Amino acid sequence: MKREPSLPDELPSSRGGLLSQPRAVWAVAFACIISFMGLGLVDPILPAIADQLHASKSQVSLLFTSYNAVTGIAMLITGVVSSRIGVKWTLLSGILLIIVFSFLGGTSDTVGALVGYRGGWGLGNALFIATALSAIVGLSTSGTAKAIILYEAALGLGIxxxxxxxxxxxxxxxxxxxxxxAVLMAIAFISILFMLPKMAKPKTRSTLSDPFKALGYPSLKTLAITAFLYNFGFFTLMAYSPYVMKLDEHGLGYVFFGWGLMLAITSVFVAPKLQRRFGSVPSMSVMLTLFALDLLVMAVGTVMGSSVTVIVAVIVAGIFLGINNTLITTAVMEAAPVERSVASAAYSFVRFMGGALAPWLAGKLSEWFLPETPFYFGALMVLIGVAVLLMRRRHLRDIDASITAH
Structure with missing residues (x-):
């Protein structure tokens, strides 16, 4: 697929090795690691927050809902902001908001205030992550595919x-x-401020309608809908599984560390090989199906009262999600003839809406029905995502050729 030239996409690529990157790329990657730490940071402390702030599981799950909802909606303005103040200052603005709202979150005395501050954190997160992906791809000297692998590695390491x-x-x-x-993001702020060069603004300013126009392309729409659906499984794992593993803060931290480690390793070393050998759509379909089956194992483990089963299934899920995340993100960057930042914003808007609904719904399903119900529902939504991907795969037939070309 041909893409209209844009900055920073016009920067030359020498197709060097994955680790042969300019200092600016490493500065952004480091900031990505810290930013993505915020996604899983609250996992080990969800039960503690519920206990100490006297809140229900569904109320505490709103920490994810507000974060993801604001992130998704704010994605629509990231292009407008970055095309006017530039990539560097958009990144710095996002980091500054994360610093402020994460610090304020630590001062909260009610779950309502904490949910509100997480929403502000989501605004900063949106400005940062949409621009960070575009910056890494644009500044990288190793080509689009390897740059995205580096981005996903930072994501996995942070998670x-x-x-x-x-x-x-x-x-x-x-x-x-x-x-x-707040402290770590302050370090990231300083590294970006001094190590990232000033990048030219795009010749054409983005508008609020650009992400919606981008979703008019069937290929990008297919990937966005698929991500929306599988995020119900993803955030059921993130926001609900801590309640059924029966571990303390240390134990939950180690479990999700293992999960994130599997995600990071497979996103870097396994996903590219599967994409080259089997293609993006077949590989995504298989990984998502395996993830759905893994969620069913979590449901069975919950029924049996086996914490060990749930713990192992959570860690194993990192394998399937790491591979899928890299495959789908790489495909998104080549899915429509628009600027990569616009494609990323459009896709992320839809994807994060699933991430906003899933945590709250998982908590409610466990309160309305049985403790294992959220896992069954998450698995069902992931399988519907696979069905959408396969039924609309004709729109993605040129993706692999485009990835190879770039």
Whole structure:
């Protein structure tokens, strides 16, 4: 697929090795690690927050809902902002918001205030992650596919370390992880400020309608709908599984560290090989099907009262999600003839809406029905996502050729 040229996509690529990157790429990647730590940081402390703030599981799950909902909606303005103030200052603005709202989260005395501050954190997250992916791809000297692998590796590492840090700091106080992120993001702010060069603004300013126009392309729409559906499984795992594993903050931190580690390793070393050998759509379909089956194992483990079964299934899920995340993100970057930042914003808007609904719904399903019901529902939604992907695969037939070309 041909793409209209845009900055920073016009920067030359020498197709070097994955680790042969400019300092600016490593600065953004480091900031990505810290930013993505925020996603899993609260996992080990969810039960503690529920207990100490006297809140139900569905109320505490709103920490994910507000974060993802604001992130998704704010994705629609990321292109407008970055095309006017530039990539560097958009990244810095996002990081600054994360610092402020993560610190404020640590001062909360009610679950309502904490949910609100997580929403502000989501705004900063949106400005940062949509622009970070575009910046890494644009500044990388190793081509689009390897740049995305680097981005996904940062994502996986951040998701892995986040729960570990959350568990350690959370064992002292549930407020600790929030203060910890504020400090780490301050370090990331300084590294971006001094190491990222000034990048030229796009010649054409983005508008609010650009992401919606991008979703008019069948290929991008297919990937966005698939991600929306499988995020019900993803965030059921993230937001609900801590309640059925019966572990303390340390234990939950180690489990999600193992999950994130599997995600990081497979996203870097396994996903590219599967894409080259079998193609993007077949590989995504198989990984998502395996993830759905894994969620069913979590449901069975919950019925049996076997924490070990759920723990092992959570860690194993990182394998399937790591592979799928890299495959689908790479495909999104080649799915429509629009600027990569616009494609990323459009896709993320739809994807994060699934991430906003899933945590709250998982908590409610467990309250309305049985403890294992959220896992059954998550598995069903993931399988519907696979069905959508396969039924609309004709729209993605040129994706692999486009990935190879770039």
């Amino acid at each position: 892995a370390v986040g729960p570990l840090l959350g568990g350690e700091l959370g064992s002292i106080s549930w407020r600790g992880p929030f203060y910890g992120v």
